[in-house]
Amino acid sequence: MAPLLSVDGIDTYYGQSQALHDVSLSVDEGEVVTVLGRNGAGKTTTLRSIVGIAPPRHGRIEYGGEDIVGMSTHDIIQRGIGYVPEDRQVWSTLTVAENLEVPAGRGGDWTLEDAYDLFPTLDDLREARAGTLSGGEQQMLVIARGLLGGTDLLLLDEPSEGLAPQIVSDVRDAIVDLKDDLTILLVEQNVNLALDVADRVFVLANGEVVHQSRADDLDADDPAIREHVAV
Numbered sequence: 001m002a003p004l005l006s007v008d009g010i011d012t013y014y015g016q017s018q019a020l021h022d023v024s025l026s027v028d029e030g031e032v033v034t035v036l037g038r039n040g041a042g043k044t045t046t047l048r049s050i051v052g053i054a055p056p057r058h059g060r061i062e063y064g065g066e067d068i069v070g071m072s073t074h075d076i077i078q079r080g081i082g083y084v085p086e087d088r089q090v091w092s093t094l095t096v097a098e099n100l101e102v103p104a105g106r107g108g109d110w111t112l113e114d115a116y117d118l119f120p121t122l123d124d125l126r127e128a129r130a131g132t133l134s135g136g137e138q139q140m141l142v143i144a145r146g147l148l149g150g151t152d153l154l155l156l157d158e159p160s161e162g163l164a165p166q167i168v169s170d171v172r173d174a175i176v177d178l179k180d181d182l183t184i185l186l187v188e189q190n191v192n193l194a195l196d197v198a199d200r201v202f203v204l205a206n207g208e209v210v211h212q213s214r215a216d217d218l219d220a221d222d223p224a225i226r227e228h229v230a231v
């Protein structure tokens with residue numbers, strides 16, 4: 001079966017500066033695939049290339065068998081890709097419920113009630129202004145928002161960054177719950193979280209894929225891996 005997402009030999013630039021060099025990866029339907037790498041490795045750029053914010057100069061990206069390079073971000077998202085960027089931007093003056101009602105209005109399999117079931121914390125905060133939430137609560141809100149509106153593939157950029165261990169564990173549990181219904185591409189620096197939930201792993205360094213394997217087969221103590229991931 002063809003992968004749901006296939007990234008094939010992409011080169012992505014910011015102006016003259018090349019951030020990705022011949023990056024290839026694939027995500028099969030129902031898989032959780034993680035991309036690990038240190039600061040500046042090119043993890044975020046990979047996600048931005050997929051959603052057309054930083055389109056590659058060379059290479060192909062296919063989603064559901066369709067070439068999506070050159071499409072607008074809006075058109076790519078509409079095809080069923082949910083993007084949760086690293087900056088956790090909630091609509092701060094709107095309530096939690098209002099933040100979720102906007103994407104929920106676009107249809108899709110996930111309902112508002114599913115989102116509240118996944119994150120009961122948000123259920124208790126429905127009427128709170130999103131700008132008043134803690135960092136962990138805002139992370140839950142942007143993940144919930146990324147699910148709504150017909151998402152089949154969820155792109156998560158460092159969801160655990162800066163969160164207290166208990167909240168990281170809540171985010172982990174949510175990803176495990178989501179695994180049954182969704183395909184996920186997870187960018188992380190938290191190796192333990194990533195390997196715990198992922199089926200397959202790619203390691204990026206200096207904009208290149210330096211390792212790929214099943215998650216179970218990655219030896220995080222191997223010096224060749226430790227060089228490229230923060231443990």
Ligand SMILES: Nc1ncnc2c1ncn2[C@@H]1O[C@H](COP(=O)(O)OP(=O)(O)OP(=O)(O)O)[C@@H](O)[C@H]1O
Nearest residue numbers: 014017019037038039040041042043044045046189
């Ligand atoms: N808007 C931009 N303009 C110019 N260069 C950029 C821009 N965004 C990222 N870069 C450069 O591209 C390279 C890859 O950055 P990227 O943000 O993809 O890394 P990352 O792996 O997500 O890092 P982090 O873990 O810190 O989020 C870095 O060298 C970075 O300086």
Ligand SMILES: [Mg+2]
Nearest residue numbers: 043044045086
């Ligand atoms: Mg990043």
